[in-house]
Amino acid sequence: MFEILLNHYPVLLKGLTTTLVVSLSAIALGLVLGVLLAFGLTSRYHLVRWPCGLYRSFWRGTPILLQLLLVYYLLPEIGIEIAPISAAILTLTLNTTAFQAEIFRSGISHIPAGQIEAARMAGISAWQTRRRIIMPQVFRLTLPPLTNEIITILKNSSLISVIAVTELMRVSEQIASRTFQPLETYLAAAVLYLAVNLVLARISAYLERRMAGGLATE
Amino acid sequence: MLDIALIWEMRDLILQGLWNTLWICLLGCLLALSLGLVLAALRLANPRLFSYPVACYVEICRGIPLLILLFLLYYGGPSIGLTLSASVAGVVGIGLYGAGYFAEIYRGGFKSIPKGQLEAARMLGISPWHALVRIQIPQMARLIVPPSTNQLIILVKESALISIISVDDLTKNATTIVNQTFQVIEPYLAVALLYWLMIELVARGGYALEKRLANRQPRHIAQKDNAHANG
Numbered sequence: 001m002f003e004i005l006l007n008h009y010p011v012l013l014k015g016l017t018t019t020l021v022v023s024l025s026a027i028a029l030g031l032v033l034g035v036l037l038a039f040g041l042t043s044r045y046h047l048v049r050w051p052c053g054l055y056r057s058f059w060r061g062t063p064i065l066l067q068l069l070l071v072y073y074l075l076p077e078i079g080i081e082i083a084p085i086s087a088a089i090l091t092l093t094l095n096t097t098a099f100q101a102e103i104f105r106s107g108i109s110h111i112p113a114g115q116i117e118a119a120r121m122a123g124i125s126a127w128q129t130r131r132r133i134i135m136p137q138v139f140r141l142t143l144p145p146l147t148n149e150i151i152t153i154l155k156n157s158s159l160i161s162v163i164a165v166t167e168l169m170r171v172s173e174q175i176a177s178r179t180f181q182p183l184e185t186y187l188a189a190a191v192l193y194l195a196v197n198l199v200l201a202r203i204s205a206y207l208e209r210r211m212a213g214g215l216a217t218e
Numbered sequence: 219m220l221d222i223a224l225i226w227e228m229r230d231l232i233l234q235g236l237w238n239t240l241w242i243c244l245l246g247c248l249l250a251l252s253l254g255l256v257l258a259a260l261r262l263a264n265p266r267l268f269s270y271p272v273a274c275y276v277e278i279c280r281g282i283p284l285l286i287l288l289f290l291l292y293y294g295g296p297s298i299g300l301t302l303s304a305s306v307a308g309v310v311g312i313g314l315y316g317a318g319y320f321a322e323i324y325r326g327g328f329k330s331i332p333k334g335q336l337e338a339a340r341m342l343g344i345s346p347w348h349a350l351v352r353i354q355i356p357q358m359a360r361l362i363v364p365p366s367t368n369q370l371i372i373l374v375k376e377s378a379l380i381s382i383i384s385v386d387d388l389t390k391n392a393t394t395i396v397n398q399t400f401q402v403i404e405p406y407l408a409v410a411l412l413y414w415l416m417i418e419l420v421a422r423g424g425y426a427l428e429k430r431l432a433n434r435q436p437r438h439i440a441q442k443d444n445a446h447a448n449g
Contacts, residue, residue, distance in 0.1 A: 061417050062410040063378035066389055070410070073402040151280070158283035162382060169285060176293065183294030186286055194281035 001187045008175050008188075015171030016192055022085065022167060023157045026092035027150050033093065034100030039130065041105045052101075059098035064156050067091050072163045088160035096153050103145045107138035140211050147204035151197050158193075168192060221401060225408045228395045232405075235391030236412060242308045242387065243377045243416075247370055249313025254320025261321070262328060272321060279318025284376050287311050292383045308380035308387075312373055319369050327362035328354070360431045367424025371417050378413070388412060 005012065040052035059067065071091045075082050082090070111134050119129040139146075161170035172189040176182040225232065257275065260268040291300075292307040302310065331354055339349040381390035388409045395405040 057414075058410070061414045063375040063389065063413055065378040065381070066392070066406060066410055066413065069389070069393060069396075070402070070406045073396060073406075077402050155281075155283040158285045159379070159382075161285075169283070173289075181297070183290065183297045186290045186294050190278075190282045190286045190290070193283060193286065194278060197281040198277065
């Protein structure tokens with residue numbers, strides 16, 4: 001295992017970088033879209049809530065591998081040529097949007113209704129209420145599940161090796177088939193995934209401690 | 219627009235895939251549930267000895283992708299004399315991976331029961347075994363059903379990965395149909411619908427179990443109260 005890490009670290013690190021770039025872009029894009037979808041899910045209007053709920057059901061209720069294959073094969077069918085890495089980021093984004101929206105929706109439901117009523121009484125617009133009052137608290141409330149989601153996406157990004165994106169998993173497959181040492185190679189990859197996820201969990205725990213307090217929900 | 223006839227023509231492949239997904243999921247989940255229980259029990263029985271190794275195991279399950287674990291078992295296994303067929307590697311992979319999550323779910327359930335209850339039970343002369351079976355487990359069961367249902371759903375969805383180590387499951391057979399017929403939407407949507415159906419069934423089952431467990435205690439007490447009132 002250490003031999004593999006030592007001999008192949010440049011390619012492994014390159015694969016790891018791709019893994020991180022793909023996952024983190026999907027997470028960032030999914031954050032923006034997820035917040036919007038959460039607003040849609042908590043909307044007053046049935047006509048807005050319903051399609052948002054359907055979107056959430058599909059992306060949370062089917063395997064991400066199936067979603068990836070569907071996006072990857074479907075886009076060329078409808079005349080959109082797209083690089084594998086873009087298809088990967090697109091799928092992971094569409095997937096994590098649904099999961100993050102659900103996290104935010106649950107966070108929004110924990111904000112006391114009185115705050116929103118008070119804001120309305122004070123003449124603050126609905127949009128300003130969301131931006132200045134609801135979301136800052138929701139981000140703090142949802143940090144632990146959000147961290148879990150980031151880790152899940154990082155782990156799921158290993159699937160994009162199937163559509164030939166050369167991220168960590170794909171690189172390991174290449175090394176394994178060249179060195180005939182699959183056990184050592186995949187162990188090395190496992191250690192890299194584990195290290196990244198442990199660091200992420202630590203950062204999140206630190207942020208959570210720092211941001212504790214100041215929540216108006218207590 | 220959708221070619222439903224295509225799905226009917228390919229029903230054999232889809233049913234074969236469904237069958238393989240079903241039995242591998244079922245065995246994998248059973249393995250995960252029971253191995254998780256063993257891990258949690260070890261940790262409770264002798265915290266000094268087992269806390270650290272079990273915690274490490276949990277962190278590993280949380281930190282590595284299931285795909286890596288499957289590759290380790292299926293491609294890495296033979297170099298240490300462990301040759302598994304793809305489906306068995308799938309069952310073992312899902313089992314080992316899920317066990318880490320279930321161990322943590324059980325532990326959470328166990329920890330959430332106030333210590334005072336056990337102390338009270340001891341004061342009343344209730345044996346530790348009796349306290350476990352009559353006081354701790356019934357309360358724990360109610361707490362762990364919702365997160366366990368969630369985890370089972372995740373495992374069913376992640377089982378699609380066994381197609382990558384060449385098990386003819388739903389996902390693999392859908393791709394086979396796509397490659398044979400050059401129709402993308404129909405096979406994948408049909409299979410997505412089947413996964414969604416399986417997940418819905420697990421969710422409904424979990425919900426029913428949750429309701430039953432929640433009802434059990436009050437009904438028991440209510441019955442006694444009624445008997446008392448009538449007598």
